[in-house]
Amino acid sequence: QVQLVESGGGLVQAGDSLRLSCVVSGRTSSTNTMGWFRQAPGKDREFVAAFTWIRGRTYYADSVKGRFTISRDYARDTLYLEMSSLRLEDTAAYFCAAGDGGVVTSPQTYTYWGQGTQVTVSS
Numbered sequence: 001q002v003q004l005v006e007s008g009g010g011l012v013q014a015g016d017s018l019r020l021s022c023v024v025s026g027r028t029s030s031t032n033t034m035g036w037f038r039q040a041p042g043k044d045r046e047f048v049a050a051f052t053w054i055r056g057r058t059y060y061a062d063s064v065k066g067r068f069t070i071s072r073d074y075a076r077d078t079l080y081l082e083m084s085s086l087r088l089e090d091t092a093a094y095f096c097a098a099g100d101g102g103v104v105t106s107p108q109t110y111t112y113w114g115q116g117t118q119v120t121v122s123s
Helices: none
Strands: 002-007 010-013 018-026 033-039 046-052 057-060 068-073 078-083 092-099 117-122
Touching: 002 092, 018 033, 018 092, 018 117, 033 068, 033 078, 046 068, 046 078, 057 068
Parallel strands: 010 117
Antiparallel strands: 002 018, 018 078, 033 046, 033 092, 046 057, 068 078, 092 117
């Protein structure tokens, strides 16, 4: 089992920056692929960013490319999502997810999910 606990969400203004954290514990050998997803009210959960340890690659949704950065600190067992130039449309609950591999943009790839942290961007 893997446990994921997100933090760092909050209320910010458009243009601000925010850093989300996801602490990973448990069977971390099952976390070769880690990602961030988000879900706004009334919408499907959508891919934001992912990191694969084996290939050492990062992936981003077009909507966040150039503004968000995903990274993993193995010493602290923590996954980060650095968000800058936040927009109103970035408002959503953000979820950390972990899995062994597969299509990184698909929620079905991920076995473990955190409870989410809310990000609200105001004008």
